[in-house]
Amino acid sequence: MSKILLVEDSQTQALQMKMLLESAAHEVTCCEDGTEAVQHLAEGTNELVITDLELPVMNGLDLIKRMQADFPDVPAVLVTGHGSERLAAEALQVGATGYVPKSMLDDMLLGTVEDVLGIVRSDRSYAELIDCTVENRLVFELPNKPELLTTAIDLTMQMAAGMQLLSGVERYRVGNALRHAASNAIYRGNLELTRDQWQQTNSDEEPSGSEPSIVQERMNSLPYRERKVFFDARLMRDLIRIVIRDQGNGFDCSQLAIANSTMLDDTHGRGLVLIHNFMDKVSFNESGNEITLVKRCQVA
Incomplete structure (x- = not known):
C-alpha cells in the first residue's frame, strides 16, 4: 500500500x-x-x-x-x-x-x-559500495526480448542511484525515456513495424485461436529474429550517456528529431516527447538506427 x-x-x-x-x-x-x-x-x-x-x-x-x-x-x-x-x-x-x-x-x-x-523504491542494498564508483560502463548485445532490455535499463538506474547521480524522480524520468527508446529499437527498428502496425499491436488483444500477430511472426522469421539491440551505458560523476542501436534499416532522422507538445495524446509520438523532455541531449546517427541520450548530473 x-x-x-x-x-x-x-x-x-x-x-x-x-x-x-x-x-x-x-x-x-x-x-x-x-x-x-x-x-x-x-x-x-x-x-x-x-x-x-x-x-x-x-x-x-x-x-x-x-x-x-x-x-x-x-x-x-x-x-x-x-x-x-x-x-x-x-x-x-x-x-x-x-x-x-x-x-x-x-x-x-x-x-x-x-x-x-x-x-x-528500487533496491539500494549495494548503495555504499556503488557510491565509491567513479565511473561505470554497462555494455549489452541483446536479442529482441523486451524483458531483457528492461532489466538492463533497471540495472543502469540502480547503478545511477548507488552513485548518487540521480534522485528518485530523475531515475524514473531517465528510465522512462530509455524504455521508450528501447521499445523503438525493437519494434520500429529490428522488427520494422510501421507506426500503424505497432499501435494496433499495443492496443488490440488477439482473440483466442486467431492468426499469430505480426510481432510473433517477425520474432520467429528471418532476418528479424537474428537482429540484436546494442545497449551501451556509461555512468560518470557528471553525466550519464546511453547509446541504443538496432540492426534495422533506420529512419529519416529529420522526422525523428521533431517532438512537440501536439504529440502528447499520440501513443507513440508521446514516447518521443518524453525522451526529449526527460533527457538533456538527444541525437541520432545518420542512418537513424542509433539514438544517443545524455543526462547531466549534479556532482555530489
Whole structure:
C-alpha cells in the first residue's frame, strides 16, 4: 500500500481517480489546490502526487515547480485534459515524472503509478559500495526480448542511484525515456513495424485461436529474429550517456528529431516527447538506427 496525494478540484474526477487507486490498495488523500497540496507534502508522509494541471490559486505546473524546490524526492504524475498539451509539456520539462490524459484514466492511471513507485523504491542494498564508483560502463548485445532490455535499463538506474547521480524522480524520468527508446529499437527498428502496425499491436488483444500477430511472426522469421539491440551505458560523476542501436534499416532522422507538445495524446509520438523532455541531449546517427541520450548530473 502506498500513500498518494491526489490534487484535483473536480469532485467527480477526484472520486473516479480515488476509487481506481483504492482498488489497487493505495491510501489516497485528496485536496483541491496546489497550496493545500504543499501543506500535505510538508507532513512527509506522501510517496507520490497525482495532480491536475488546471487548479485554482496554485495550478499543477506551479505545484511541480515548488515540489522540485522543496520536495525533490516525491514524484508527480500529471493528469491532463484536452487543450492542456502546452502546459503538460512545460511541466515535463520542469520535473513531472509522467502524465495520463483524462480520456485514458481507466487504462493508464494504475500502470503509470506502479511504474513510478517501482523505480522510486528500487533496491539500494549495494548503495555504499556503488557510491565509491567513479565511473561505470554497462555494455549489452541483446536479442529482441523486451524483458531483457528492461532489466538492463533497471540495472543502469540502480547503478545511477548507488552513485548518487540521480534522485528518485530523475531515475524514473531517465528510465522512462530509455524504455521508450528501447521499445523503438525493437519494434520500429529490428522488427520494422510501421507506426500503424505497432499501435494496433499495443492496443488490440488477439482473440483466442486467431492468426499469430505480426510481432510473433517477425520474432520467429528471418532476418528479424537474428537482429540484436546494442545497449551501451556509461555512468560518470557528471553525466550519464546511453547509446541504443538496432540492426534495422533506420529512419529519416529529420522526422525523428521533431517532438512537440501536439504529440502528447499520440501513443507513440508521446514516447518521443518524453525522451526529449526527460533527457538533456538527444541525437541520432545518420542512418537513424542509433539514438544517443545524455543526462547531466549534479556532482555530489
